[in-house]
Amino acid sequence: MLKSPTTDQTISKKQTVSKSKSTFKLNANDKYFSLLFLGPSLFILGLFVFYPMIKTFYISMFLTNTLGKTSVFAGFSNYAKLLQSPDFLNSLVVTLAYVVGVTFFTLAISLLLANLASKKLPGISIFRTLYSVTMGVSVSVAAIFWLFIFNPSTGFFAIIANALKMTPINWLTDPKNAMWAVIITTVWMNLGFTFLILLGAIESVPQTLYEAASVEGASPRFQFFKITLPMISPTLFFVSTITIIGAFKSFGLIDLITKGGPTNATNMLVYRIYKDAFYSGNYAQASTEAIILTVIIAAFTLLQFKFLEKKVNY
Amino acid sequence: MAENNNSLIKRILTYVLLIALALVILAPFFIGIWTSFLPTMDIAKGDLFSTNLSFDNYVAAFTKTPILRYLANSFVISTLTMVAQLLFCSMSAYAFVFLKFKGRNFLFGLFLVTMMLPFEAQIIPNFQTVKFLGMLDNYSVLIVPFLTSAFGTFMLRQSFKQTPAELKEASDIEGLNHFQFYWNVVLPYNKISMITLGAYSFLGAWNQYLWPMLTTFSNNSRVIQNGLRQLQSEETFNDWGMIQASAAIIVIPTIIVLFIGQHYFKSGLNEGAVK
Amino acid sequence: MSTILKNVSKEFDQGKKVLDNVSAEIQTGEFFVIVGPSGCGKSTLLRIIAGLTQISAGTIKIENRVVNDLSPKDRNLTMVFQSYALFPFLSVWENVAFGLKARKVDSLEIESRVNDALKMVNLEELRDRKPRELSGGQRQRVALARAVASDAKICLMDEPLSNLDAQLRIKMRQEIYALQRKLGLTLIYVTHDQVEAMTMADHIMVLNDSKIQQVGTPEEIYQHPANEFVASFFGVPPINILPAQKISEAILQVNNDFEVTLPHPIEQKNVRVGVRPTEMKIVDTDELHANATIKAVEFLGDEKIIHAKMNHGGEVSVMVDSGAHFSPFQNVEITADAEFLIFDVEGNNITEQGAMVHA
Numbered sequence: 001m002l003k004s005p006t007t008d009q010t011i012s013k014k015q016t017v018s019k020s021k022s023t024f025k026l027n028a029n030d031k032y033f034s035l036l037f038l039g040p041s042l043f044i045l046g047l048f049v050f051y052p053m054i055k056t057f058y059i060s061m062f063l064t065n066t067l068g069k070t071s072v073f074a075g076f077s078n079y080a081k082l083l084q085s086p087d088f089l090n091s092l093v094v095t096l097a098y099v100v101g102v103t104f105f106t107l108a109i110s111l112l113l114a115n116l117a118s119k120k121l122p123g124i125s126i127f128r129t130l131y132s133v134t135m136g137v138s139v140s141v142a143a144i145f146w147l148f149i150f151n152p153s154t155g156f157f158a159i160i161a162n163a164l165k166m167t168p169i170n171w172l173t174d175p176k177n178a179m180w181a182v183i184i185t186t187v188w189m190n191l192g193f194t195f196l197i198l199l200g201a202i203e204s205v206p207q208t209l210y211e212a213a214s215v216e217g218a219s220p221r222f223q224f225f226k227i228t229l230p231m232i233s234p235t236l237f238f239v240s241t242i243t244i245i246g247a248f249k250s251f252g253l254i255d256l257i258t259k260g261g262p263t264n265a266t267n268m269l270v271y272r273i274y275k276d277a278f279y280s281g282n283y284a285q286a287s288t289e290a291i292i293l294t295v296i297i298a299a300f301t302l303l304q305f306k307f308l309e310k311k312v313n314y
Numbered sequence: 315m316a317e318n319n320n321s322l323i324k325r326i327l328t329y330v331l332l333i334a335l336a337l338v339i340l341a342p343f344f345i346g347i348w349t350s351f352l353p354t355m356d357i358a359k360g361d362l363f364s365t366n367l368s369f370d371n372y373v374a375a376f377t378k379t380p381i382l383r384y385l386a387n388s389f390v391i392s393t394l395t396m397v398a399q400l401l402f403c404s405m406s407a408y409a410f411v412f413l414k415f416k417g418r419n420f421l422f423g424l425f426l427v428t429m430m431l432p433f434e435a436q437i438i439p440n441f442q443t444v445k446f447l448g449m450l451d452n453y454s455v456l457i458v459p460f461l462t463s464a465f466g467t468f469m470l471r472q473s474f475k476q477t478p479a480e481l482k483e484a485s486d487i488e489g490l491n492h493f494q495f496y497w498n499v500v501l502p503y504n505k506i507s508m509i510t511l512g513a514y515s516f517l518g519a520w521n522q523y524l525w526p527m528l529t530t531f532s533n534n535s536r537v538i539q540n541g542l543r544q545l546q547s548e549e550t551f552n553d554w555g556m557i558q559a560s561a562a563i564i565v566i567p568t569i570i571v572l573f574i575g576q577h578y579f580k581s582g583l584n585e586g587a588v589k
Numbered sequence: 590m591s592t593i594l595k596n597v598s599k600e601f602d603q604g605k606k607v608l609d610n611v612s613a614e615i616q617t618g619e620f621f622v623i624v625g626p627s628g629c630g631k632s633t634l635l636r637i638i639a640g641l642t643q644i645s646a647g648t649i650k651i652e653n654r655v656v657n658d659l660s661p662k663d664r665n666l667t668m669v670f671q672s673y674a675l676f677p678f679l680s681v682w683e684n685v686a687f688g689l690k691a692r693k694v695d696s697l698e699i700e701s702r703v704n705d706a707l708k709m710v711n712l713e714e715l716r717d718r719k720p721r722e723l724s725g726g727q728r729q730r731v732a733l734a735r736a737v738a739s740d741a742k743i744c745l746m747d748e749p750l751s752n753l754d755a756q757l758r759i760k761m762r763q764e765i766y767a768l769q770r771k772l773g774l775t776l777i778y779v780t781h782d783q784v785e786a787m788t789m790a791d792h793i794m795v796l797n798d799s800k801i802q803q804v805g806t807p808e809e810i811y812q813h814p815a816n817e818f819v820a821s822f823f824g825v826p827p828i829n830i831l832p833a834q835k836i837s838e839a840i841l842q843v844n845n846d847f848e849v850t851l852p853h854p855i856e857q858k859n860v861r862v863g864v865r866p867t868e869m870k871i872v873d874t875d876e877l878h879a880n881a882t883i884k885a886v887e888f889l890g891d892e893k894i895i896h897a898k899m900n901h902g903g904e905v906s907v908m909v910d911s912g913a914h915f916s917p918f919q920n921v922e923i924t925a926d927a928e929f930l931i932f933d934v935e936g937n938n939i940t941e942q943g944a945m946v947h948a
Contacts, residue, residue: 030413033492037409038421040402041462048459049428052439059438116332121325129573130336133343136572137565138521140542144561145342147546148349148554156345159360191339249434252523256543270434270524277438278528290435298430305426480674483641488688489662498691502678 053294059287066281078288087264088272088289094179095268099247101183106190106243107236113191114198115224128199135192143256146185150257175265178258182266185253190246194239201235202228234307241304245297269293343565350558357554371559380533381560384541388520391456391537395519396512398457403466403511404504408496410467411474412482422471428464434524441528455529456537460519466511473507474500513575538564591616592638592743592775597647599633607633609799611647615777615792617742620769622778624786624822625796634796635745635779640664651743662692666743671751673732675720682707682716685734706738709768726757730764737768743775750785762789783823787811795819817936820863826894828930829869829905833862841931845901846880847924855931855939863930869907870924871895871915879920881905886915897923 060078062070082088117128134142149156150171158168171181205228213223229236251270254260260267260275267275269289277286349357350371356364375381409415410422440459449455477500485495501508526537536544542564546557592615599608607630615621623631636642638649640661649656656664667688675684685706689699707713710730720728729749736744749765750758766789769776780786786793787807795802795810795818803815814820821827831844835858839851843862880900887894888911895907895915905923909915931940 029492031415034409034413034415034418037405037413037492037496041406041467042421044402044459044462045425045428045464047443048440049431049433049436049464050424052436052443053431055439056436113335116328116335119328121328124332127332127336131339133569133572134339136568138539138568139523140539141561141565142342144542144546144557145346148558149342149345151554154358154360154554156362159362162360188339188342245432249432251434252521252539255523255527256546273434273437274524274528278441283438286438290438294431294435297432297435301430478672478674480670480672481676483636483639483661484668484670484674485691486641487639487661487666487668488691489660490691494691499676503676505678 056287056290056294059283060291062284064283070284074284078284079292082285082288082292090264091267091269091272094264094266095248097179098183098186098250098266098268099244101179102186102190102247103240103243105183105187106194107240109187110191110194110198110239111236113195114202115228117195117199118202132192132196134189135196137189137192139189139252140256142185142189143253146181146188147257150181172258173262175262178262178265182250182253182257185257186247186250189253190243194243197235197239198232201232205231238304238307241300241307245300245304248293248296248300346558346565347562349554350562352555354553354555371555372563374553374556375559375563379545379556379560380536381538381541381545381563383533384536384538385564387453387535387541388538391453392516392519394453394457395460396516398461399463399466399515400508400512402462404470404501404508405496406462406467407470407474408492408500410471411477412492412495412500425464425467429468437524437528440525444529450529451531451535453535456519456522456526456535459525460515463515466515469511470504470507473504477503591652592777593648593650594634594638595648595650597634597637597649598645599630599637599642600645606799608637608644611796611801613794613801613804615775617652617775618773619791620766620776620778620789621792621794622780622786622790623794623796624780624783625802626822627781629796630799631779631781631796632747635668635747635777638777639666639668639745664743665741666745667736667739667741669732669736669744669746669749671748673720673728673749673752675728675731677720680717680719681712681723681731681734684720684731685738688735688739702738702740703734706734709737709771710734710764725753726761729753729761733765733768736774737772742773743777744769746776746778748780749778750780751782758785765789784825787823795822797822813941814930814938816938817861817863817932820930820932820938824865826866826906826908828863828865830861830863830932831899831903831905833860833931834858835860843925844899844903846899847922849925849929850927851931852927852940857933857939859934860939861932861934861936862925863932864905864925865928866894866906866908868925868928869905870926871897871907871909872922873915874920874922876920878922881921881923883915883917883919883921885917895921897921899923 059070061074061076063072063074063078064070113131117124117131137145148154152158152168152170152172155168155171157171161168169177171177209227209231210223213227218226249270250268251274254266254268254271255274258266260271270293273286273289273293276282276289349362351367351369352362352364353366353368353370356362356366406425410418410425444450444455444459449458481499481503482495485499490498521539522537523539527540527543530536530540533541542557542560545560594611594613594615597608597611598606600606611634623634625631633642637644640656640659640663644657651664651666676687679687682703685703686699689702694702704713707716710733712727712730712734715723715727720731723731729752732749736746746765750761753761762785765776765778768774778785778789787810790807792804792806793810794804797818803810803819805813810819811823814823817830821830831846833841833843833849835851835855836842836848838854841849841851841860841862843849849862881897882900883895883897884904885896887896891911893909893911893913893915895909896904897907898904907923915921929940930938933939
């Protein structure tokens, strides 16, 4: 999916379709085909992306009844109300804490793993496979594995603590620990994918750079910080935005592990939207929250496009 | 000599670190799969080193729960979603690269905008739409909204653009029309991107959680992600042995596929580099 | 029965003129080479004939039919691309059969035509290989086989040999030539390599700066170049061009270094004189009589090339027998005999102009 900078360059040297587009001419045939080729996608995106997005924004401007019918026009007052609600602000803070925690640990650990696994040692491919294994784990399986580990009475951590004659930590009932429990599970799930992408980036750094540095007597540490990191920084940026966006959209793990609790300690944005809309029937508030989520995600996606613009020839 | 010793020690330390990290990452698997062979009674007592190993939990998972049905539902839905996305994304990507028509840049801009809008923020009107269309609790509700994807279109467009211009010209000289060129040249030429998108869309559909939770209520259409949650919260609550067995049933095939797939992807990528 | 270009012009969207008023007639069954430096518009001209690029003005006729608005497939021609345009996912055999299948030719006929074509280019044993498993020369042959298998009588080639190494290029040159003769193809061949043009062509079109410089047989082009550009484009080492003044009715003084006798009177006073390296005379002399100094001597085996600096500026190269003894820094006298070309200040060849006037 990701192309290393070097392959990008070699490809862009070849003449490709986009560069010789002046040889194509506009004709009626193309018009007919474009309708045929684009039609299905446009229809689906219109019905299930554009329409609901506009509708969501529309609802966020009204007061609604519990059936979701709009009643009174409210302008931006829903937004003002929400931004003053301590409950919502708590959600925002909690979400941010989660996003920062997940992103930091995912990147730091993946980078460590990728750097280790890029070493040319016998049997290293076994470790590469093992490190990428969490890619094959879905939300519910991850949640079950970790729920058992966190379980206060029969869980793995509890058993260990008991064996060591220590009081088990209340992973899921203590607000602070619950957040850590969710972060740990998410990071664990993220590792496989992030590791593979970073490993690809590290491997595409030209070997000659390291050879030149070794000749100059640079230490491995120096090489990592002065060669590897700068060379893979575009990829690092790319995986960070992906991780951040993914974390903002987290729902499954929260629902499976903490259900937003205890006392809203893990009541993150998407979970809140779901609760407000489908439990409390407060569609106006849920829509307003959805729009706020959209703004956040759109901002990070734009950042990512900026990256793609630099790396990919349009 | 000292130099040699030093590098040997370094090497050993690296291996120790590699193994330690592998153990930590794999620990949840080991614990989960180990306990799936233990009687729940022993797990409840905290007797994790019990020797009463058996397949009882697996037998129970298969016979007492609809887990096979959930798996089948997930498999059918993910496969259909994947096929549909491969078809529709490649078609729209083709239009953006090889067809000239008015408003092409505008439409492509729309696709880019779509990528910025999270599905999670659209669930309220979407729920009303599928309810209105009578699609609730049905396979269609999990497939139709995901027949295409802006991301898939974008990804394939980037890949299609790398198709050498000479292949288009050679095809023009032989008189291929757009459909023939799309099917006989562009798709096979971009096989690797297609496989990547296929894997991506299959996994995406397989890992859906929020939307199926909202729109499916019966075992006839419930997918595995929500099915596991169902098992965990129903009468089987705290039957950890069986729950772990269910998780293992789901995860083992995916991991086997991943191992095979990784090997295949690697050779696939090499092929791409040579071509 | 031929391919006729009449006043063909091409401008790209930005108003840049790539071809300016190009006219030519390509006879059926001939080997026609379009040659020129990079950027001269030769590839565009080929694409225009193929129908891959629309023309801005002019007409193109193939076999008495105006084809301006015909799509490439209806022009009944084949094309061999510089990068060969092989489909990486198809085997050699399928690559050759690709066009025939697209045109829905009967499968038995495809079978026999593809097999014949592969036999003709000696690729029968590699029929099941993928392009990436082939060497450069073998890929080139697959591209040729594709053209051979087609029943089109016109074949276009766009720098087909430029991706091969020097030795292979000579070999493939001969193979392409033999194929063209054997099949009686009309071959329109684009290259930047003047040697390819000279060795293979029945007729050569020289393009420079979007304009035709000259169309003619290799002999005509070499012996009677239309202008200074054509004269210096053909021949290795290139022709020596030096400024000259008419100092009397019959004498030209060249570069203030030596004099030549005019074969017939000319009108212009200031001209330029072109002498092929093989036609220059060089003799060892003392410092007093010397008009040049040797800079370098290249040994080629049976010949030597002497590079010398003229006393009044400018450099020339002279071909001598490999037995002749010359060494760097030696003082020499360089002159020319009767065989030389005269160009006016615009670069037009006026060597025979006077002769024609007198004739």
